[in-house]
Amino acid sequence: MCGIVAAVAQRDVAPLLIAGLKALEYRGYDSSGVAVLDGGEIQRVRAKGKVREMEALYLADPLPGGTGIAHTRWATHGVPNEANAHPHIAGRVSIVHNGIIENHARLRAELEAAGHVFTSDTDTEVMAALIDRHLDQGLNLREAVLATVRELEGAYAIAVLSRDEPGRVVGARRGAPLLVGVGIGENFLGSDAQALVQVTHRMLYLDEGDVVEITRDSVQVYGLDGTPVERAVHESELSSDAVERGEYRHYMQKEIFEQPQAVANTLEARLGPHGVLPNIFGIDSDALLQATRGLHIVACGTSYHAGLVAKYWIEEYARLPVSVEVASEYRYRETVVPEGTLFVAISQSGETADTLAAMRESRRRGYLGTLAICNVPESSAVREADLKLMTRAGPEIGVASTKAFTTQLAALALLTLELARRHGLDEARYAALCAELQRLPRAIEETLQMEPAIIALAGEFIHRQHALFLGRGVQYPVALEGALKLKEISYIHAEAYAAGELKHGPLALVDEHMPVIAVAPNGPLLDKLKSNLQEVRARGGRLIVFADGAAGMDDMAGTGRMLRVASGGNFIAPAVFTVPLQLLAYHVAVLRGTDVDQPRNLAKSVTVE
Template sequence: MCGIVAAVAQRDVAPLLIVGLKALEYRGYDSSGVAVLDRGALRRVRAKGKVREMEALYLADPFPGGTGIAHTRWATHGVPSEANAHPHVAGRVSIVHNGIIENYASLRAELQAAGHVFTSETDTEVMAALIDRRIDQGLNLREAVLATVRELEGAYAIAVLSSDEPDRVVGARRGAPLLVGLGIGENFLGSDAQALIQVTNKMLHLDEDDVVEITRDSVQVFALDGTPVERKVYESELSTDAVERGEYRHYMQKEIFEQPRAVADTLEARVGAHGVLPNIFGIDSEALLAATRGVHIIACGTSYHAGLVAKYWIEEFARLPVAVEVASEYRYRETVVPPGTLFLAISQSGETADTLAAMRESRRRGYLGTLVICNSPESSLVREADLKLMTRAGPEIGVASTKAFTTQLAGLALLTLELARRNGLDPQRYAALCEELQRLPRAIENALKLEPAIIELAGDFIHRQHALFLGRGAHYPVALEGSLKLKEISYIHAEAYPAGELKHGPLALVDENMPVVAVAPNGPLLDKLKSNLQEVRARGGRLIVFADGAAGMDDTAGNGVTLRVQSGGSFIAPAVFTVPLQLLAYHVAVLRGTDVDQPRNLAKSVTVE
């Protein structure tokens, strides 16, 4: 969840580190800090709050130095405060850390018994003290880090410096991402490419349990036993323009409007006039997908909602059984895996801790194979999966996911069609669905034209404290996603239900103060949904209905409003109807004055359990 940047260079690195932290702030923004070595003397600045708070302190008293580490935090151990902010210092050692050390309490007690005095509540400071103790015993910095990480249980990505060796930084990772940026006369560490793209596009990813030592002129990677290992260098395709906000007020708004292009990129060269193209899931996909007799989908948050939509699609068109489960639950129960079951993980970052651990756990449970749908080609999930499909959404900076969701749906639609073709879907029906999927970018573009009407509608939510979202069939997960977006960024309590469940409890909440948002595409369940909406009207609830332009929905919703959405077809409708719900959440949050891109208590990439 937290963000790490480190540098060893021939120039002053603090300004570079701060720029990197700003690019990583989506990973955490409770506090931040920078530590720099200048001729062996450590200077450090930390502050609670956003990176700009820490930057102001630095600019008031800037300091030189060519070796440094920096961090932006999402709090785990200890409340957000300057004392708990990274970098942490113990003796000659300074460290930044992303992850959770599960055995920190016993290690901390051991150090306290030996006389060490802690100044924070964090597990990170324990690591600094352990490394410093190892240096006291005669080890150099790299050897001390190797010895320390062998003692740790849990997940970590770390960057460490020592005043005894002011020309180097040592990093290590287990269960949390860390990559190396390669420059000329300078080298870097970062949590992801966005932190480093301002200084280099040449990078290498560290594998599990790697330890790396960087100086100005060298990068050496070691296995946990200390033996040197080689890691592949690649050139990042990320551009600096891709992480700029441009003309938009917020990253989230930019990313909502990038969806037609992002979805088109997901579909490009993957579906054509005659159907889904061969081997888009990998060169080994033919045999594995041919043998698939069921699918088990594992994901978290927004990706979980995408998986729920896919369940409706795959079961309807491919006639294969599908189970969808939250990754954090899957890990801690014994599942029944029928023969021929494909394990499908969905993640925007590819580093979501619970999803990654679930896929690793799946190896012992007898699945046919693993498939990942992801937006990050060099992520741990992608590198460890048998098959993969990249969504090509580009960087998503806003914490509340938007284009990641619709591109995941596009990828899942491709999988649905491939499985359906293999399992006997009528060829004419298959061709029609492929054609419909190719219309999705244009349909999303049309849905974005509803923004003026949604801006006007958003004013009704400013003083609301609760909202209810309703949907049926594959649009129930769309309602779930709409309610999640609203609660994430506007802080309005929102819940979603299958519309048919209204009378089984939620109807008790409905009155004139409860907005009820309904997703009403055309289809066999529309009349059922109309009956559910009448139940809301009868209780005085205010209805906001997003209705298919082809649906026989009344132009007025009684004590509410109906907005027309041109879905483009029942197959792609879940992705299209998502867009106005995203716009509604965004504009409500803007009117309420919340921090849209960095909502309180949240972070983008959840790399801790």
């Protein structure tokens, strides 16, 4: 969601801050700004819209100074405009903030009663005013920040500077990510490692409730009680080259084509010639997985769809009961937890607010343990889980997840195989499934060769306003994911249904203007799907069928389109059939001229509720 960058250095920091904001543009935002401390005065530039618009204002009137903070904002309190853009200033203090302060209205009323005049509608300005008030009481900046965060209810990651303390920035986090970049003669704060890899690869990750004070030559972390604490410095493996677009028109296209290698990375050193290798979920995983008698999978968005695929897999091959739930619903209801249930959290960033809150809530509900499937090794979800499996997708910049989804499927396939082996799957079938999973990177690579055919198909969607996706069995979640991709980036209203539900309502929508996209690999439910497709044809619907050459499918699309996909087998088919749906969404969006990588109103990492 929002992005934070801060720096204390011997050089002018504004260019570094703006470069960091550009690296965070993928997160989604509607305004941006920079504040720099120079000669005891805070200078600031803010603008609605893209970072480049704020940068143009900066270049016209540069801000010198070696201490600064910067922000990309995604509106939560107050409309997107310059007045509500960060950084905010109150008295001698400037602040940037990610998160939502739930008791801001009460605090604002108290401050207004004491005579403070607000210039924005944000909860963030309330925090700045509180810190400034504590400075008036004789506290230094670190002490004032500590006193303020103790008064807050909700989630925050903040970076604060004061005109009275040049060469110093104080940060704090609770419920939103914040990390320190450790340099030589300069130090940094960021909400994401991608904002900092251009200046340092040495990262210090803050825990919940931490407050940090950085100067040019020091980094000191404190607990919420003000006591100094130690946090380890890690060497980030993230490359600045990994976030470049290269030869591709958009990050999303690049990330679609990175999937063969990304999935290979997920499987590397985890799946050997004789099956899943030991301890890939952690050194303490053996006893937990052996004791597992069921799973609760909790996730959001695309990760939720990956969890739905896993439900089909695990129940079929491991014969264990699985429930899958949207994290925002799970955390607000009481759940029955059967004995021996493993809690599985799936999150690309590991900082998704609802998923993290659900994971923390699971601690009191009596689960056997927690497993995080995630792409970010240093994330909160990974640090807090009992077991973890990294997807190794690499940086994903496009808001609409592509390689994050297929690598999550690969990781969940490994979990399925490990559980199936422990719970009685026949050895021959286990070996066959392992061999099939080994072929997945190659199968995706072959499917990417469909791009020219997908480009030709995409032209049919330019003037469409609605689309219907159908799938049966394990392909139903794939249809859900295909519909989500199309609506996210092309702004075409798209819905997905289990094909057997057609007669229970969706068939009323079908006419010659409604494209119906069917995911139809060979499998036990294919004949059932054929009957559903005949129902669409009989109503004049425009069928677009993705099939893998099964008998009787040649004329199934009628006057529509049939596209061949080599699935590679029933087990890996969900991941393979996802790829042409990603390509379709991408090329439709390109033809419609939408902002593919940063679709309107959406954010990459949803770190607020």
